[in-house]
Amino acid sequence: xxxxxxxxxxxxxxxxxxxxxxxxxxxxxxxxxxxxxxxxxxxxxxxxxxxxxxxxxxxxxxxxxxxxxxxxxxxxxxxxxxxxxxxxxxxxxxxxxxxxxxxxxxxxxxxxxxxxxxxxxxxxxxxxxxxxxxxxxxxxxxxxxxxxxxxxxxxxxxxxxxxxxxxxxxxxxxxxxxxxxxxxxxxxxxxxxxxxxxxxxxxxxx
Numbered sequence: 001x002x003x004x005x006x007x008x009x010x011x012x013x014x015x016x017x018x019x020x021x022x023x024x025x026x027x028x029x030x031x032x033x034x035x036x037x038x039x040x041x042x043x044x045x046x047x048x049x050x051x052x053x054x055x056x057x058x059x060x061x062x063x064x065x066x067x068x069x070x071x072x073x074x075x076x077x078x079x080x081x082x083x084x085x086x087x088x089x090x091x092x093x094x095x096x097x098x099x100x101x102x103x104x105x106x107x108x109x110x111x112x113x114x115x116x117x118x119x120x121x122x123x124x125x126x127x128x129x130x131x132x133x134x135x136x137x138x139x140x141x142x143x144x145x146x147x148x149x150x151x152x153x154x155x156x157x158x159x160x161x162x163x164x165x166x167x168x169x170x171x172x173x174x175x176x177x178x179x180x181x182x183x184x185x186x187x188x189x190x191x192x193x194x195x196x197x198x199x200x201x202x203x204x205x206x
Contacts, residue, residue, distance in 0.1 A: 009042060013151050017158040022115045024162045025189050031111075031166025034103055039163040041105050043156060045112035049122070050155050054148055057126040058141070084191050 023046055031039035116122065 028166035032170035036167035042112035048117035
């Protein structure tokens with residue numbers, strides 16, 4: 001990959017991972033409730049998902065999933081249902097004070113991993129990255145030595161930033177009304193995103 005190609009790829013990936021979505025909302029929510037250090041578990045889960053998706057994209061599995069309308073729509077419905085569930089659950093629990101005890105890190109990790117994995121935006125993003133930036137006349141694995149570190153570094157910076165934002169909001173949201181309002185806004189975001197995710201295929205006629 002040339003230096004100009006790397007700049008273009010890095011710019012695309014930075015935009016891809018900084019655009020607000022379920023991953024960002026989850027990082028902010030966890031950081032608000034439990035602080036920056038605990039929310040970094042979510043970043044670790046997102047990086048795990050990113051590493052797996054980069055690997056399967058290199059072998060064309062992501063392209064195969066995207067090429068199958070039934071598989072892709074099924075993935076969208078699963079993701080939509082999970083996000084709507086998280087939104088409804090978040091709305092119901094918004095007025096409750098954050099748990100005083102330390103949350104289970106494994107549960108936080110698995111939840112963040114699921115949110116990252118079932119989001120079809122990830123499939124589309126990784127497919128776009130490989131279809132646009134991989135040079136077919138060069139060995140794929142040699143290009144991965146440039147793509148993978150760049151993608152993972154930018155992903156880390158983006159979601160650590162969202163975690164820091166959530167931790168800051170948690171410290172400033174001292175009164176219960178403001179804290180509850182912020183948590184409900186994020187719950188509504190999950191519900192709306194899930195509905196849009198589940199119904200978006202109708203607008204494409206599939």
